[in-house]
Structure formats: structure tokens, C-alpha cells
Amino acid sequence: MKLVGIVIVAGLILLYFIDAAFKINPFNTEMLIHSGLRFLTGFIILGIGVFYTGKIRLKYALFLVLALALADDIWDYTRDVNSFSFEVMLHSIYMLLWGSLAGYVLMKQWLNGRDAR
Numbered sequence: 001m002k003l004v005g006i007v008i009v010a011g012l013i014l015l016y017f018i019d020a021a022f023k024i025n026p027f028n029t030e031m032l033i034h035s036g037l038r039f040l041t042g043f044i045i046l047g048i049g050v051f052y053t054g055k056i057r058l059k060y061a062l063f064l065v066l067a068l069a070l071a072d073d074i075w076d077y078t079r080d081v082n083s084f085s086f087e088v089m090l091h092s093i094y095m096l097l098w099g100s101l102a103g104y105v106l107m108k109q110w111l112n113g114r115d116a117r
Helices: 002-022 029-052 058-076 086-116
Strands: none
Touching: 002 086, 029 058, 029 086
16 A cells, blocks of 8 residues: 555645646635546546456546536536636646546555455
8 A cells, every 4th residue: 555655645746836836726615626526537437447447448438537527617617717727727637647546556556455365
């Protein structure tokens, strides 16, 4: 589980630098929802569903991720929240990639630890 901790800590450090470079406040409600949704989408759909188990094809997973992100952006648009900027898009891509890496590493470590017993 050391590798999972390394991925999480390194991701948090990189997230701090990305937020500082783009001047994004990660602790307001909107960014917490955006970041959490993107991280969990990457974690579950891409990390576990595509890369680890291979049960979802990458093409379909990308369509699903795109649909979820678009639904979130439409929901924000209906509430007059302006989250459609280049910086927020890069932040969202980073959260998806970090979530997928964390999901893959967690499943790999968890199942390898279970097989070793």
C-alpha cells in the first residue's frame, strides 16, 4: 500500500502547484464538486473499469466520462456558475488522470496483497 500512498501524496502536491499556477481556489463548493466528480469518475471508470479489469472498452469509457463531464457543465450552466475556462478544463483533465492512476494502483496493490496471503 506504500505505492498507493505515494500516488496520493504526489498527486496532492501536483494539485497544489496546478491550483497555484492557475489561481484556482480548490476549497470552494463548486471546485470540490468538480474535482471530486472528475477524480471519482477517473478512479472508477478509467482506473478500475478500463485499465485494471478491462471490462469496459476505452472508447465507451471515454464517451461515458465525456457525458458525465458535459452533464456537470450543463448543470453548472443552469445554476449560472462559470466553470468553462481553459484552466478549469486542464484541472479537470489532471483530476481524471490522477483518479485513474490511483484506481489502477489501488486495485493492483489490493489484489496482489490478497493473492500473497
